Amino acid sequence: MIAAAIVALLITLALTLIRAFMGPSIYDRILAVNSFGTKTVLLIVVGGHALGWFSYIDIALMYALVNFVGTLAVMRFFEQYNPRGEQL
């Protein structure tokens, strides 16, 4: 079942990247990138457990915290500044 979960996570990452590239507004892209980061944390946990990596959970914890702070920072930036003049 770990293999099935890894395959599902990889398909999820591909679909999320499609949304991040074709998202009509900036917020769609931010949402897709945040979802991509969360699924990457899950992939690190599940794949690291399946492959028997050493101390993979510390990397996952780091990635979760950086993803949280990074998404908040980018979102606060684009809330007031719209460089390309895209339709929000």
Add this chain to the structure above:
Amino acid sequence: MMIIDWISDICLLLGGILTLTGAVGLLRLPDFFTRLHAASVTETLAAMLLIIGIILDTGFTLDSAKLMLLILIMIIANPTITHALCRAAANGGNTPEMETGNPLQSSSQTVSQSSQDKQVQTETEISGKEPK
């Protein structure tokens, strides 16, 4: 130990299915807020199910404690991101697509209408009681 393995497999399978449904919803739904809904509803539950499956597979070690800490971080962080993103999009002029106008306005109108009806009813009751 057999039952724990089964529970772990079920958790991992449900987590994989939920991540797939979340991705399909993120890709197919028509509006930004519906996409936010599809991504956020599945994000917390799928993450919890996958990590609980890994916890049940590792057993009672230091790794399982760290994974519980990861679950705690995800439970706090993901709804915060969803709420802040929704508020940023609403402040940035992104309005939800509705078939019939703004739901907040219509609901407030109906509330005010119902309160007016109540006032009229109380007035009629009072006026009806006055002749006695």
